[in-house]
Amino acid sequence: MSENGVLLKNKMNGSGLKGKALTRNGLHHVQVNGSLYPAKVKSRRQCWEVKPSDMAQNTLNPIRAIVDGMKLNPNPEKPMIALSIGDPTVFGNLPTDKVVLQAMKDAIDSQKFNGYAPSVGYLQSRQAVANFYSSPEAPLDAQDVILTSGCSQAIDLAISVLCNPGDNILVPCPGFSLYKTLAVSMGIEVKLYNLLPEKAWEVDLQHLESLIDENTSCIIVTNPSNPCGSVFTKEHLEKILKVASRHCVPILADEIYSDMVSHRQWTRHKTSVFPGCSSPSMASLSADVPILACGGLAKRWLVPGWRLGWILIHDRNNIFGSEIRQGLVKLSQRILGACTIVQGALESILNNTPPSFYSSTVSFLQSNSEICFNELSAVPGLTPIMPSGAMYIMVGIDMENFPDFKNDVDFTERLVTEQSVFCLPASAFEYPNYFRIVVTVPEEQMVEACGRIREFCLTHYRPRSRDSNDLDQ
């Protein structure tokens, strides 16, 4: 039945609109002798002028802004190696586990998951996530879980429920660009707090604290980190929690890379502060700070295209209370987020994926990181920072000694032109003079790429001599 039909039917039932009515096609109607006729509305426009909304115009993805502006013309003599894409499936060397695939096939064959699910997800699937992530320190029930379309929607809902336009959020620098993309489009100010490369990317706690004011509505903590590959110690996480607690600011913990942490101490990294083995969740360490922890299947289960994420609501002192929970439920109703087939497979994925799958993924990432770190450590003008988790390594460029290039964007652009190796300039993470390498590529390609980066640097490295330094002073 047409929209007009619905309106007319309602009228006949006595529940319709009286007098002037607005149908969904936007036309005003008036009632004359029981019938609806278009009202004579004075046209306000003489010609077409359809503009994108302010929200659309204010939605900017810095990675796209930078990469689309680069001239990426690879050297035709060398096959391209893209170390830029944070999608572990692109090279085909890291398939997901067959248990994960079977769970999906079973969910389809059951025909039980073809309809709409509740906006927050099926209760059974939420319970499965709650069971998987529950710990004695941070217990979870199905009611504490909201299923979303990837971790991205989880972050979107978490920011949306905690912040109003005019508020500010504290975001790590360097950090994942989505936080800013979402916040700015909602009129929320982003304040960047510094991570310290010389301390394996720990948070500059003083800087973090200095940014908090009465309009700060949340602190985002990404652990393990994209783009740094760093993993915070328990002690460091506790210090961040203390800052949040002192100022009564909730935390949005982006833990999409949780448990993607190296198994053994990475001893070759001299300044390593990581004991390896584990990355405790923020919630397991929090005595009072309320936390929305965002995660999903994308990275650990190597299926980013399946778009299944979650928010875990940790609120032991009932600070979020029912209002924030209700807010999240309402926001989830805007769009039914997570695909029902994947929700149907979730319980089996979480319960039946063999531990060997997780450990072999992490071993591979760790070994590739070590190769990359060792190779690039020996390259003049580069300072790689050894990661301890996730799937990235950040590399500092000693720009002073590469006079051929203006900045990291220029450097990485020419690396493509000459060597057909593409690394993401860290300006995309608001952190110039670094680039980020994704370590999910097959080992041979990692070795080949490092060799080419070395050749490129040897060609362009021209250290400023001590004499010229002296003359400048």
Ligand SMILES: Cc1ncc(COP(=O)(O)O)c(C=O)c1O
């Ligand atoms: C830190 C971080 N958070 C969230 C996401 C988004 O995850 P999803 O693909 O599940 O939306 C990513 C993806 O790269 C990420 O690196």
